[in-house]
Amino acid sequence: MTPELPDGISAANQGGSPEHRARHLRDRAVAEAKHFLALFLYLWVLFGLFVLNERIILHQHKIDFLSHGFAVFNAFILAKVMLIIEDMNLGRWLDNRPLIYPILYNSLIFSILFILFHVVEEKVVSIAWGEPASASIPNIGGGGIAGIVCVSVILFFSLIPFFAFRNLARALGLExxxxxxFSEQVGALTE
Incomplete structure (x- = not known):
């Protein structure tokens, strides 16, 4: 019996040598690390813009606020959550549809997941600090249903470019x- 590699390819089909398996695992780990870094950086910029917007609004009301730790921490955690959810391939039923469908579907799903994750995060933090459950209701977008809807819509539209790039890279090939x-010879590539 041959050992199975993480992606289900048997070692016998891959040459079977320990060096080849190690190289395969290393290449896969590097690819996953690059993917995670891209997710993290995109989310860090996105959440950083949310924090910057909040800071500007609070500054207008003469309230001091300086916390980009929120953006870094949430980008790190949610990038990992995105990797896990992407591996589940929830949108595989859209694989043979026009690219706009998986782009919009992923943007919608991840917008909802991010809001839900934020609610759970607030619950965990409040429990850790010994606060009552009512204190853990997050004040998303200024509070209330309208605030949650506003932030959800902003997240949805902010994630569209990310998923558009990902789906175009999958369809055309990343290279x-x-x-x-980024090439100066765009005309030659499109013909």
């Missing part, structure tokens, strides 16, 4: 998409 975006 071709990078060439189209």
């Amino acid at each position: 071709r998409l990078n060439s189209m975006l």
Whole structure:
């Protein structure tokens, strides 16, 4: 019996040598690390903009506020959550549909998940500090249903470019998409 590699490919089909398996695992780990870093950086910028907006609003009301720790911490945690959810491939039923469907679906799902995660995070923090359950209700977007809807809509539209890039990279190939975006010979690539 041959050992199974993490992606289900048997070692016999991969040459079977320990060096090859180690190289395969290392390559996979590097690819996952790059993917995680891209998710983290995108979310850090996104949440950093939320924090910056909140800081500007509070400054207008003469309230001091300086906390980018929220953006870094949440970007780190939610990037890991995104990796796990992406591995579950919830949108696989959209694989043969036009790209706009998986882009919008993923943006919607992750917007909802981020709001839910924030609510759970607030609950855990309040329990850790020994506060009553009513104190753990997050004040998202200024509070109330309207605030939650506003933040959800902003998240939805903010995630569209990320998932558009991901789905285009999957459809065209990452190398071709990078060439189209960053090469000076765009005309030759599109023909």
